[in-house]
Amino acid sequence: MSAKLFVEGGGDSKELHTRCREAFRKLLEKAGFVGHMPRIVACGARIAAYGDFCTALRVAPTENSVLLVDSESPVDGTPWSHVETGDAWPRPGGATDDQLQFMVVCMESWVLADRNALKRVFGMGLRVSSLLPEENLESRTKDDVQRSLASATRDCGRDRCYRKGRRSFLVVSELDPAILKKRLPHFQRLILILNQYLAPAA
Numbered sequence: 001m002s003a004k005l006f007v008e009g010g011g012d013s014k015e016l017h018t019r020c021r022e023a024f025r026k027l028l029e030k031a032g033f034v035g036h037m038p039r040i041v042a043c044g045a046r047i048a049a050y051g052d053f054c055t056a057l058r059v060a061p062t063e064n065s066v067l068l069v070d071s072e073s074p075v076d077g078t079p080w081s082h083v084e085t086g087d088a089w090p091r092p093g094g095a096t097d098d099q100l101q102f103m104v105v106c107m108e109s110w111v112l113a114d115r116n117a118l119k120r121v122f123g124m125g126l127r128v129s130s131l132l133p134e135e136n137l138e139s140r141t142k143d144d145v146q147r148s149l150a151s152a153t154r155d156c157g158r159d160r161c162y163r164k165g166r167r168s169f170l171v172v173s174e175l176d177p178a179i180l181k182k183r184l185p186h187f188q189r190l191i192l193i194l195n196q197y198l199a200p201a202a
Contacts, residue, residue, distance in 0.1 A: 003038040003064035003197040004056060008049040009107065009169075010042035016165055017042040023169035031177035031191050036198045038066070046070060050083075053099075054092045061094055064197040068190065071102035074139050075186065098193045104138040104186040107168065108145045110175060112137055113183040117174040118152075121167075125156035134183050 010020035020042035028037060043049035046069050053067040075082050079100035080091040103110060111118065113134055118126055130152035132140060153162040162168065180187040 001036075001064065001198055003066060003194065004041060005038040005194070006041045006043050006049050006053045006056065006065065006067045008043060008046045008069040008103075010044050011165065012044055016169070017044070019166060019169040023172040026173040027175055027177060028194070030175075033194065033198065038064075038194060038198060047087075050087075050089055057092045057095060066099050066101055066193065066197070068101045068103065070106040070142070071104040071186070072142055073105055075102060075104055098196075101190045101193065102186050104184065105140060105142045106145060107172065108142075108149050108162075109137045109140070110180055110184065110187065111149060111162075111168070111171050112145060113187075114175045114179045116179075117171055117176065120174055121171050122153050122156050122160065122162075125153070125160065127152045127155060138184060138186060 005024070007020060007024055010017035021040045024040050024042075025037065028040075041052060043052045049067060049069050053065055056063065056065040069083075071082060072086060077085075079097045079102065080089075080095070082102075083089040083100070084091065112132055115128065115131070115134065118131070119128075130148060132144065132148045137145070149162045153160070156162075160167070162171070177187075177191065181191060
């Protein structure tokens with residue numbers, strides 16, 4: 001079986017698209033997908049990821065296509081009701097709830113969940129006391145999450161502090177999926193659904 005994962009991230013740069021794909025590939029390999037990896041498509045902006053996903057559903061409706069975007073806020077209802085309310089994104093014809101996956105509330109929530117990865121990337125300059133607690137990260141606001149990371153890494157130097165792009169994807173590639181599954185229910189949901197789509201044939 002195969003699947004295609006449309007990921008928010010990478011901006012408009014070809015280099016960053018490559019870094020995004022590589023970071024998610026490394027994370028998913030550690031989550032057990034070696035040998036049955038989804039095809040990862042770095043789409044850039046959030047709305048672009050949604051558009052690419054909708055196109056894939058229309059062009060290849062039998063393919064296992066999955067959309068992965070920031071939720072932007074805590075998720076209370078069903079996946080499609082969340083984006084219908086927050087973004088006015090209609091559910092594409094034939095799309096299931098399983099095909100919409102979230103980084104809740106954003107990719108930086110994943111980063112905050114793994115202190116060991118942060119310490120490896122940012123070293124002694126990391127201000128651990130400025131980081132949000134690892135518990136209940138999916139209930140935090142996006143501003144709180146991003147402000148916490150900015151504050152915790154501000155003493156690491158201009159080229160080493162956390163920022164979208166190279167640094168963010170470097171941290172993602174270092175994350176431990178076992179820790180993320182323990183602390184982030186929506187990450188656990190993503191892995192479960194990908195496993196259902198990509199389980200090797202018996």
